Amino acid sequence: MSDDLIHTVEQEAVVPVHEPERQYYFMEKAKKVLQKMSEAAGRPLTFCVTTFGCQMNARDSEKLTGILERVGYVEEADEEKADFVIYNTCTVRENANQRVYGRLGQLGRIKKKNPHMLIALCGCMMQEPEVVEKLKKSYRFVDLIFGTHNIYKFAELLAARLESGSQVIDIWKDTDAIVEDLPTERKYPFKSGVNIMFGCNNFCSYCIVPYVRGRERSREPEAIIREIEKLASDGVVEVMLLGQNVNSYGKTLEHPISFAELLRRIEKVSGIERIRFMTSHPKDLSDELIEVMAQSGKICRHLHLPLQSGSTRILEKMNRRYTKESYLALVGRIRKAIPDISLTTDIIVGFPGETEEDFLETMDVVRKVGYDSAFTFIYSKRTGTPAAVMPDQVPEDVVKDRFNRLLKEVQDISAGRCALHEGTVQTVLAESVNDHDSSLLTGRLGNNLLVHFPGDPSMIGGFYKVHLRECRGFYYLGEIVSDE
Ligand code: 5AD
């Protein structure tokens, strides 16, 4: 489809108003300018995209990469050597912002030596007005700044920067638009993220996401299925459905459909062997979804179910809309229907007003559920969120102490959970060559645990039966038993 698009675009004298045709027009335009630049340099121009934050950002970076390759850039892993550096930023916690400023200072020094270098910033952090003010004032060397809502306009913004030669800033407050059929470049040939929805409507009181990612918008199921069918015909065997709150997928569509129904339809796509999704909000997880998961041969036995806190009092202040008891009851229903499910979670320590008793409630849930793994975070005050102005912010030393106690508990429990599968034979998707030992491959079980086993790179992307010989805390060493 996209080649046809370019063909028609070239014959058009005026800029197309509709998307994605408009972006293909600007890709052609940017390509011509870059071709000249590359001829002058006597070599291909290179780019490097650095992604901060979550899987949604990782997927957005694949879209940026798809456009960059289309306009003639070649990927360069070393940021310091690239002609075009893009930071796709995250702002969920304050330290993520600090990291970006630190690295940006470093880039500024490199750009002084190489004035032709281009620098772009995009992603969640750019949706904060204070950030853009600071960049305008103190980081004049940044060439292009855009946000989360207009990422699909990357080609147009790049063309504007190439044409004008001056800083381009374009940030939108919100959008209703979902633009389909732009190019993307997958990081892995055999697995891919698939956005099913954008934004979040939950307004958990600590979280900046609803302000920077906007209101909840679901993609049409037909567009999702079309994308997955195309991925399958391209050799993809695993899809990860992405959304801030996948359990409320489809509720606002003109013809509403449930997330469970979407999964039923995806299950029918031949070639797709594994279906994953994240993130699930406990308040919206339906019995229908549990049933679909229990009956499915393709949906992985893994649920990421953020707890945030085990104290009902704190959960209320967080605006999570479930209680300790209802969360535990939900886990009970899930475990009853799918006994081999792996459960993972996110927990925040030190939310304003959290007492020792509240913290012990969290520890209690951690023990009762027995998470296979948990991401633990120290509460980070995000300006503009309701929690930022709540009284009784917890002192740093108290938070650190709680955090360390929680981390130890979580690690002990997950090591015990991991050991449960030792000695069994499981199906593993071979994903990469092992980072430390090139005679080993690293693969993943359906429940998301990692296994290292002897193999060669030609096996990547295939499924194998692997004997999990030895558990090493949070991963296994194993050997292939036979091809599946
Ligand atoms: N402080 C600490 N952790 C946070 N998260 C979201 N906002 C904050 C914050 N202000 C965590 C939540 C969420 C995960 C993606 O990040 O646990 O689930």
Ligand code: SF4
């Ligand atoms: Fe943030 Fe809550 Fe939305 Fe998750 S569900 S993105 S924690 S507001």
